Amino acid sequence: MMQTSxxxxxxxxDLSDASRDKVKILVLGEAGVGKTxxxxxxxxxxxxxxxxxxxxxxxxxxxxxxxxxxxxxxYLIELWDVGGSRSHRNSRHVFYQNAHGVILVHxxxxxxxxxxxxxxxxxxxxxxxxxxxSPLHPSSSFSRLPTFDTEGLAGERSQMPILVVGxxxxxxxxxxRSQIATDCGVDELTLDCRQPISPGxxxxxxxxxFFDRVIDKQTAPTERRRLTSQGYNVVDRRRRLY
Amino acid sequence: MIIVADTxxxxxxxxxxxxxxxxxxMKQLFRDYxxxxxxxxxxxxxxxxxxxxxxxxxxxxxVGVLHSSSRFLHWKLGLFLILFxxxxxxxxxxxYSVFKNIRLIQKHIVVPxxxxxxxxxxxxxxxxxxxxxxxxxxxxxLSIEQAISRIGVIGVTVMALLSGFGAVNAxxxxxxxxMRPVSDNSITQMERKLSQTMDILVAKKRRLALxxxxxAMAVFSRGSEEGGLLRRLWGTVSPAGSALREQINTLxxxxxxxxxLSRHLFLEVVELRNMKERLEYSQTWQGxxxxxxxxxxxxxxxxxxFMATINIVFDRVGKVDPVTRGIEIAVKYMGxxxxxxxxxxxxxxxxxxxxxxxxxxxxxxxxxxxFYAISSSKSSNIIVLLLAQIMGMxxxxxxxxxxxxxxxxxxxxxxxxxxxxxxxxYHRWFDVIFLISALSSIGFLYLAHKQAPADTDALS
Numbered sequence: 001m002m003q004t005s006x007x008x009x010x011x012x013x014d015l016s017d018a019s020r021d022k023v024k025i026l027v028l029g030e031a032g033v034g035k036t037x038x039x040x041x042x043x044x045x046x047x048x049x050x051x052x053x054x055x056x057x058x059x060x061x062x063x064x065x066x067x068x069x070x071x072x073x074x075y076l077i078e079l080w081d082v083g084g085s086r087s088h089r090n091s092r093h094v095f096y097q098n099a100h101g102v103i104l105v106h107x108x109x110x111x112x113x114x115x116x117x118x119x120x121x122x123x124x125x126x127x128x129x130x131x132x133x134s135p136l137h138p139s140s141s142f143s144r145l146p147t148f149d150t151e152g153l154a155g156e157r158s159q160m161p162i163l164v165v166g167x168x169x170x171x172x173x174x175x176x177r178s179q180i181a182t183d184c185g186v187d188e189l190t191l192d193c194r195q196p197i198s199p200g201x202x203x204x205x206x207x208x209x210f211f212d213r214v215i216d217k218q219t220a221p222t223e224r225r226r227l228t229s230q231g232y233n234v235v236d237r238r239r240r241l242y
Numbered sequence: 243m244i245i246v247a248d249t250x251x252x253x254x255x256x257x258x259x260x261x262x263x264x265x266x267x268m269k270q271l272f273r274d275y276x277x278x279x280x281x282x283x284x285x286x287x288x289x290x291x292x293x294x295x296x297x298x299x300x301x302x303x304x305v306g307v308l309h310s311s312s313r314f315l316h317w318k319l320g321l322f323l324i325l326f327x328x329x330x331x332x333x334x335x336x337x338y339s340v341f342k343n344i345r346l347i348q349k350h351i352v353v354p355x356x357x358x359x360x361x362x363x364x365x366x367x368x369x370x371x372x373x374x375x376x377x378x379x380x381x382x383x384l385s386i387e388q389a390i391s392r393i394g395v396i397g398v399t400v401m402a403l404l405s406g407f408g409a410v411n412a413x414x415x416x417x418x419x420x421m422r423p424v425s426d427n428s429i430t431q432m433e434r435k436l437s438q439t440m441d442i443l444v445a446k447k448r449r450l451a452l453x454x455x456x457x458a459m460a461v462f463s464r465g466s467e468e469g470g471l472l473r474r475l476w477g478t479v480s481p482a483g484s485a486l487r488e489q490i491n492t493l494x495x496x497x498x499x500x501x502x503l504s505r506h507l508f509l510e511v512v513e514l515r516n517m518k519e520r521l522e523y524s525q526t527w528q529g530x531x532x533x534x535x536x537x538x539x540x541x542x543x544x545x546x547x548f549m550a551t552i553n554i555v556f557d558r559v560g561k562v563d564p565v566t567r568g569i570e571i572a573v574k575y576m577g578x579x580x581x582x583x584x585x586x587x588x589x590x591x592x593x594x595x596x597x598x599x600x601x602x603x604x605x606x607x608x609x610x611x612x613f614y615a616i617s618s619s620k621s622s623n624i625i626v627l628l629l630a631q632i633m634g635m636x637x638x639x640x641x642x643x644x645x646x647x648x649x650x651x652x653x654x655x656x657x658x659x660x661x662x663x664x665x666x667x668y669h670r671w672f673d674v675i676f677l678i679s680a681l682s683s684i685g686f687l688y689l690a691h692k693q694a695p696a697d698t699d700a701l702s
Contacts, residue, residue, distance in 0.1 A: 054505045058447055076451055088512050090512065091511040094436050107619060111276045112273075112275060113274070
């Protein structure tokens with residue numbers, strides 16, 4: 001993003017410190033919803049015909065933390081765009097380690113991709129893969145998933161910032177706010193990912209606020225919070241990983 | 243009066259089959275997608291319902307339910323309807339959906355273009371009849387026989403391909419002999435390699451982002467301070483500028499290479515984990531049962547390939563169906579005194595029923611797997627229409643081939659309704675395609691088996 005020349009010189013001196021901090025944000029969602037296009041548009045590039053993401057592709061974007069204030073610093077944020085094919089579900093957990101935030105992408109044209117986001121959150125917070133691929137049953141990879149638990153999720157939610165993105169707005173302009181964004185109490189962006197996100201627009205501001213929240217959580221000291229027992233375990237795990 | 247009652251029974255069963263197809267579509271096929279075009283769902287369910295009606299009529303024929311004249315009437319009606327759907331409605335609607343989705347084509351050309359492509363389809367459909375010895379010339383052009391003969395060829399080809407591949411794949415998947423052992427250690431090692439590659443990749447991307455930022459700033463800041471075009475150009479071609487550009491290019495190539503490596507490693511991890519899951523499954527009771535079944539299947543597969551070869555080489559045509567032959571053997575050689583018509587009817591009912599149910603279930607499972615593998619949110623509707631077409635042709639041809647499994651007193655209705663087809667040709671064609679499909683599946687699976695990743699733990 002372009003800045004004024006005053007903050008240029010200031011952030012240049014801060015660059016060496018902040019740019020070493022690792023800030024990792026996962027971009028999750030069903031196959032074909034537009035995660036790769038979204039990650040590229042955050043970076044400022046337009047992708048015409050993206051191919052299916054195999055494994056994970058990483059994009060590094062610059063972000064001015066607390067832009068416009070005297071504490072403005074430049075951070076390098078890694079967006080880990082994880083491929084959403086169902087057949088790769090058993091190996092994806094390799095990419096989930098040490099993540100500081102998660103962006104959930106769904107397709108506004110397809111309501112089922114939004115419902116599937118709950119399963120993605122469950123997959124993320126339940127680190128162990130436990131699916132049995134029966135040779136006969138075509139849809140067995142989802143038959144053994146733990147059921148969605150709102151309380152546990154709300155507990156976990158207070159540690160890892162979540163952003164919900166509805167892609168392909170040009171195809172379905174009339175969708176209301178998604179259920180999962182309301183349930184988790186988080187922000188939602190709706191956009192056509194092929195258009196650039198201008199920094200001053202609502203979407204740009206929400207994105208910027210989300211990045212700031214992630215950086216806050218990443219650098220904040222790990223304090224004890226009142227959580228459910230499940231949530232406490234997750235905090236424990238997080239501390240061990242650090 | 244009888245005809246009205248029979249028609250009501252048929253209608254009721256058709257509604258049942260329609261509901262079954264509708265549910266299958268919603269719950270299984272379109273599990274991940276929102277149904278936006280109800281017409282597609284309607285067509286799929288209609289094709290499924292009509293196909294099931296044909297099977298139902300065969301069973302009614304054997305068991306003797308309903309009046310024979312009303313059965314004949316419903317045969318003709320059902321056949322006509324399904325042929326109409328398969329030849330006219332489905333191809334036209336598929337072409338229409340394809341053209342509607344392409345953005346370059348304007349709205350008012352879509353319909354004429356679809357009609358034109360339907361005519362092209364009909365032309366090739368007609369031409370399909372030329373190389374095959376199918377009909378005697380005494381029937382007219384627009385008769386049911388002409389249409390069924392061509393649909394029969396396509397459907398029998400699909401049946402034989404699936405059958406050949408399935409016969410080879412079933413023992414390969416179920417039997418533990420073919421499963422390679424995978425240790426947890428090798429999986430962890432591979433995953434660690436993947437994480438390390440990702441870490442290096444991320445470090446390079448960070449350096450790349452910083453370098454690009456420096457380049458942007460170099461051009462911009464110089465331009466804003468001195469404000470000359472020449473100065474700005476100098477910034478890009480100066481030694482400092484070109485060194486930066488080279489660094490960026492190197493980093494970009496290195497990142498691309500690392501990304502490729504990470505994808506490769508990820509796919510290896512997926513394969514190792516899949517193999518481990520298969521091994522774990524084979525230890526369960528279900529898995530052990532299928533392992534044993536796999537041994538029987540492999541024997542059956544070898545026997546079928548052998549029989550197909552014999553049939554082709556010796557040009558053998560089976561005249562007697564297995565039910566009558568089985569009863570003959572039981573009576574003559576084993577001396578059982580049995581009531582032949584009674585047993586013949588019941589055994590052929592059970593045999594035909596089992597064949598019908600397994601072929602419906604088998605086809606639906608195959609269609610589902612196929613659909614999950616190749617569909618995306620954009621193409622899901624068109625793929626469903628193509629699958630509905632294949633399903634209809636498959637079921638019509640299986641009615642055709644089932645004639646061989648029925649005793650002659652029940653064959654008559656099929657012969658009468660389907661007309662003067664060369665049934666022997668279709669059996670021969672099935673054998674040929676089955677043989678080709680089975681042999682090439684064996685070759686293909688052999689190559690794939692050889693290329694599977696070796697267990698590095700076992701090697702060290």
